[in-house]
Amino acid sequence: MSTVSGIDQPIRPLTVEPGLIAWGALVALTFACIALQRSAPWLVNFPTVWQVPIAAWINVVSDATVPVIQPLFRSISAFLDVPMRAMQGALAWLPWPIMMVIVSAVSLKSGGARLALFSIISLSYMVVAGYWPQSMNTLSLVLLAVPIAVGLGFALGVLGYRFPSFRPGLLALLDLMQTVPAFAYLIPLLLLFGFGPVVGLIASAIYATPPMVRNTMLGLDRVPSDIRESGLMSGCTRRQQFWQVEVPSALPQILIGFNQTTMAALSMVIVAAIIGGFEDIGWEVLSSMRKAEFGQSILSGLVIALFAILIDRLTLGFAKERPIGPTPIMAWMSWRRLAMIVVVALVAAVSQRHLWPDAWALPSTALRQQVEIVNVSLTGIVRDYAWFFNGARNVVLYSLLLPLRLGIVGAATPALWGFALTPTMIAAYVVLWLALAFLALRSYGWRLAVALCMAGLLLFQGFAGLPWPALVLGFGLLAYRLAGTGLACFAMLGFGFILVSGLSAPLSQSMYLTMLAVILCLMIGGLLGIWAAHSERASKILRPICDGLQTVPQFVFLIPALMFFKVGEFTALIAIMLYAIVPPIRYVEHGLRNVRADVVEAVQQMGATPSQILMQAKFPLALPVIMLGINQTIMAALSMLAIxxxxGTRDLGQQVYIALGKADAGLGIVAGLSIAFLAILADRLTQAGARQAGSME
Structure with missing residues (x-):
């Protein structure tokens, strides 16, 4: 006992949080591995003698099983080829004015006069641009892939709803289907089904199935109990209860799944063109990109963008009810009138084909044939402003990309930065980061201090030189702190699988490129989201831009990036950011706009400034929603790796693409599973972080 002013007071034992001990040990381990890397290089570079030829083993199994089961799948391919060719022939036979009338009538029923006008403008562009036949071939692929995906997705969703014990395995399968790059499972599809349009059809159907499964289960789970009870009290059988009570109640959510399934199928048109080899709009985009014909790339890419926006609005119009009810023109366009218009249009098409076969011919001179002036103009812009594009690329490359990939120790060389690191510089760097960590410890606690220490070590060493024990244990510890033992084991086993498979170098490339893209998207998108949350004009400006970016297929983002910045990691970074920047904008705006008004008013009455209201009231309350936006940003960035x-990247996505070119099923599956692991781990970590943020609210 100690005595202070004559009063005996117990001495409080010094307590240290277990988390601080664990993270401090990780920082010490990382520092020790970096310090010992010269004498023990295996601490940084995973030893090759520890690698296992998993890809080769998969190829052995594939070579043995594919010849046995290939005839069955080739027969399925031949069976699906019949409706594929029939649909292509029917859409090619249908005159383009008749198609415009039918689509306009459906648009009037779905979204009113504005959507009908947009559909006419979009289809007219396809005619004028000279891409009508290719557009119809793409539409035939979507019209066949969507029913297959919807039927399969609905059946699996009902199965998961009816049998809860089946659901965990089904959800795990859906996670794989949605996170494994499409290129990865194209390889076994090619081996089983062969080369041709049907393979693209099957790949599109597989890729588009998970949204339908998830929305079907979600819709059926959310059927109110009183509706179920009313059906039972009415004497419904189990089948009547399902089809006449539960499905109609869940139909709005199921239709949302139909919308997402349709968009997913359309997003696969360029991937399908790689293995399909038939004349559709995806093939036009791909071939023009390969030839560096950026004018044609823009024209054909715009067709896909218009197709995506039009189909999204059509299906979403049927899936969601308007808050203010249907417009007069939508109410006038009843289902009966719509059917009559379609029948009359088809009769007019038959008459035209028999009586006036030369009428309604496509324009002989299309915009695509006159696009050389666009190519010349774009080439001139790139040439005249090469100093700007090259300067921007070099600034980002030397100040962000290289330091993250190689670290300061690798970038600070006479060839790159013009100088080499000296012991004095290294000591000053260490002192700087320790000082920052000490200030963070005093002001904000040990968590930020540990994060700054790890950031300093990572920036010094780079992702390529990060010790693999620190990587595995670091993510395991993070997963344990956020979600428990199960996710920690999953994280360490997943990273161990990648390292043992010999993909440590592509892993580091993927992680640094994804992390940089996510950070930049969160910074830029977060600022835009804050702007939109506090300005109706900004929200109206950003909303159609975000809609366009969300509906455009991923490949289209490569066109402007490749056009201005050529091949390289900076181009990949731009393309990833264009695709991943929408979630932070939308979620930050949504989160800030929906903060409780009484809380904001209470903070205002206390005399807080607008910046204090934003940082100390709105942001903490909106944090769970913002965390979901971070989740979606990471998932979008990872999904763009293969694209x-x-x-020109050399990450895990490049490994998948190399495997596709060589028909190497083993490498494709291993690299695809590696990307899927990163996506699932990021999803689980951010979800756990969102739950913790919600519990602290």
Missing amino acids: AALV
Whole structure:
């Protein structure tokens, strides 16, 4: 006992949080591995003798099983080829004015006069641009892939709803289907089904199935109990209860799944063109990109963008009820009138084909044939402003990309930065980061201090030189602190699988490129979201831009990036950011706009400034929603890795693309599973972080 002013007071034992001990040990381990890397290089570079030829083993199994089961799948391919060719022939036979009338009538029923006008403008552009036949071939692919995906997704969703014990395995399968890059499962599809349009059809159907499964289960789960009870009290059988009570009640959510399934199928048109080899709009985009014909790339890419926006609005119009009810023109366009218009249009098409076969011919001179002036103009812009584009690329490359990939120790060389690191510089760097960590410890606690220490070590060493024990244990510890033992084991086993498979170098490339893209998207998108949350004009400006970015297929983002910045990691970074920047904008705006008004008013009455209201009231309350936006940003960035591989990255996505070119099923599956692991881990970590943020609210 100690005595202070004559009063005996117990001495409080010094307590240290277990989390601080664990993270402090990780920082010490990382520092020790970096310090010992010269004498023990295996601490940084995973030893090759520890690698296992998993890809080769998969190829052995594939070579043995594919010849046995290939005839069955080739027969399925031949069976699906019949409706594929029939649909292509029917859409090619249908005159383009008749198609415009039918689509306009459906648009009037779905979204009113504005959507009908947009559909006419979009279809007219396809005619004028000279891409009508290719557009109809793409539409035939979507019209066949969507029913297959919807039927399969609905059946699996009902199965997961009826049998809860089946649901965990089904959800795990859906996670894989949605996170494994499409290129990865194209390889086994090619081996089983062969090359041709049907393979693209099957790949599109597989890729588009998960949204329908999830929305079907979600809709059926949310059927109110009183509706179920009313059906039972009415004497419904189990089948009547399902089809006449539960499905109609869940139909709005199921239709949302139909919308997302349709968009997913359309987003696969360029991937399907790689293995389909038939004349559709995806093939036009791909071939023009390969030839560096950026004018044609823009024209054909705009067709896909218009197609995506039009189909999204059509299906969403039927899926969601308007808050103010249907417009007069929508109410006038009843289902009966719509059917009559379609029948009359088809009769007019038959008459025209028999009586006036040369009428309604496509324009002989299309915009695509006159686009050389666009190519010349774009080439001139790139040439005249090469100093700007090259300067911007070099600034980002030398100040962000290289330091993150190689670290300061790798970038600070006479060839790159013009100088080499000296012991004095290294000591000053260490002192600077320790000082920052000490200030963070005093002001904000040990968590930020530990984060700054790890950031300093990562920036010094780079992702390529990060010790693999620190990587595995660091993510395991993070997963344990956020979600418990199960996710921690999953994280360490997943990273162990990638390292043992020999993909440590592509892993570091993927992680640094994804992390940089996510950070930049959160910074830029977060600022835009804050602006939109406090300005109706900004919200109205950003909303159609975000709609366009969300509906445009991923490949289209490569066109402007490749056009201005050529091949390289900076081009991949731009393409990833264009695709991943929408979630932070939308979620930050949504989160800030929906903060409780009484809380904001209470803070205002206390005399807080607008910046204090934003940082100390709105942001903490909106944090769970913002965390979901971070989740979606990471998932979008990871999904672009395989697409970005087309412009010169050397990450896991490039491994998938190399495997596709060589028909190497083993490498494709291993690299695809590695990307899927990163996506699932990021999803689970951010979800756990969102739950913790919600519990602290």
